[in-house]
Amino acid sequence: GENVEQHPSTLSVQEGDSAVIKCTYSDSASNYFPWYKQELGKRPQLIIDIRSNVGEKKDQRIAVTLNKTAKHFSLHITETQPEDSAVYFCAASKGGGADGLTFGKGTHLIIQP
């Protein structure tokens, strides 16, 4: 089955700096790669996603890149703000929305004031 590795497990950055979280996946058939943000005690919330026919996608301060050859994808957050502090999960799926997600173990992002 699919295996998703996520690094780092904890990331501390100064407010205003950029943060990068990286994930690798094992199944070349995977075609959908969402990123979820989870605040303490809350549900995972989708913040951005990318499909396998696209190499990069951006939404304001958040961007995701995908390298299908190397089977890795990354989340980039620019101009970090205190409200960006949370746990971020990457995931992969073979069937788009018609398949279950395999999640990475999460990255605890800490924004230092």
Place this chain on the structure above:
Amino acid sequence: DAGVIQSPRHEVTEMGQEVTLRCKPISGHDYLFWYRQTMMRGLELLIYFNNNVPIDDSGMPEDRFSAKMPNASFSTLKIQPSEPRDSAVYFCATGRGGQHYEQYFGPGTRLTVT
């Protein structure tokens, strides 16, 4: 739309008791997923349904776990008998499938088995 609705939000039970978790999907979503979150194992898929039919239950840990979706508006996840290692947050998520890839999570049920 109220989003995905889960009940109860918190459940505390004793080992050996039966536990039933409930989920109401977003109207019009024909995919429903059950996930479990623990510190040790992270977020893991248990089972998912399409049009009320179970498609993949390979993530269900043991025969003590069962899930049903009797209609498009309701799904249950049952654990019988419950054990302390079943303590976790159980999330229901739903999606529309097709070209709509997004999955939307419910608020979760925090289960504690003592």
